[in-house]
Amino acid sequence: MVEFKINGKQVKAEKGETVLAVAIREGFAIPTLCHHDVLGADGRCRLCVVEVRRGNRKRIVTSCLYPVENSIDVFTESDDVKLVRMTVLELLLARCPFSEVIQYLAKQYGVNTVRYTKDNDKGKCILCNTCVKTCETLVGVAALGMTGKGPLKKVSTPFDEPSDVCIGCGACVVACPTGHIYMEDRDGFRTIWRKKFELARCPACGRYHAPVEQLEFISKKSGVAIDELRICQNCK
Ligand code: SF4
Ligand code: FES
Numbered sequence: 458m459v460e461f462k463i464n465g466k467q468v469k470a471e472k473g474e475t476v477l478a479v480a481i482r483e484g485f486a487i488p489t490l491c492h493h494d495v496l497g498a499d500g501r502c503r504l505c506v507v508e509v510r511r512g513n514r515k516r517i518v519t520s521c522l523y524p525v526e527n528s529i530d531v532f533t534e535s536d537d538v539k540l541v542r543m544t545v546l547e548l549l550l551a552r553c554p555f556s557e558v559i560q561y562l563a564k565q566y567g568v569n570t571v572r573y574t575k576d577n578d579k580g581k582c583i584l585c586n587t588c589v590k591t592c593e594t595l596v597g598v599a600a601l602g603m604t605g606k607g608p609l610k611k612v613s614t615p616f617d618e619p620s621d622v623c624i625g626c627g628a629c630v631v632a633c634p635t636g637h638i639y640m641e642d643r644d645g646f647r648t649i650w651r652k653k654f655e656l657a658r659c660p661a662c663g664r665y666h667a668p669v670e671q672l673e674f675i676s677k678k679s680g681v682a683i684d685e686l687r688i689c690q691n692c693k
Pocket of ligand 1: 637638
């Protein structure tokens with residue numbers, strides 16, 4: 458068992474837990490973008506910084522990666538923390554000026570102006586890699602990846618072409634913290650990552666609810682008959 462303080466409150470944690478996990482459990486709000494409850498942390502957005510003090514030493518660390526330690530003092534909203542978060546948000550806003558989530562967080566921290574040149578070609582993507590990990594680890598198809606280098610780095614399907622392995626499940630859309638990934642369901646078809654998927658219609662209520670390719674994928678993996686999967690969650 459590890460004991461330390463967060464904002465003056467004495468807390469207990471298991472060895473190996475992160476400061477972020479304990480802070481959230483104890484009711485302290487820390488903003489995050491790239492942290493995912495199931496996939497864990499990569500430490501890419503740097504928004505979750507906190508101040509860790511031990512004696513006279515103090516450091517700014519990323520709380521989603523920082524393991525708890527005995528006798529440290531953690532501060533989630535110190536002046537230094539706020540300053541770092543403001544800088545991070547200003548940079549994120551310069552990269553993704555149209556991201557509503559980033560606009561909202563920037564406003565919360567009083568970031569009203571951006572001193573850097575704004576990008577107009579990055580959409581809302583902060584390169585957090587969550588969609589790539591979701592596709593690979595949670596869905597198990599690996600249709601997405603990071604391509605390019607430096608300012609040209611982006612997330613996409615191989616060669617920006619419709620992916621052979623993408624099943625159109627939309628898990629990446631749900632996982633993306635900034636709303637970058639475009640997906641549209643219309644007239645019985647789903648469009649995502651430049652690919653069009655036929656949607657299956659529930660035989661009971663007639664609602665379009667999932668791409669046929671996704672149901673075929675699940676059927677193959679689980680052994681459940683495709684006709685059973687065609688029935689939507691509401692009608693099961
Ligand atoms: S599309 Fe979304 S989830 Fe994927 S890397 Fe960009 S911000 Fe992260
Ligand atoms: S949430 Fe910790 S670095 Fe993004």
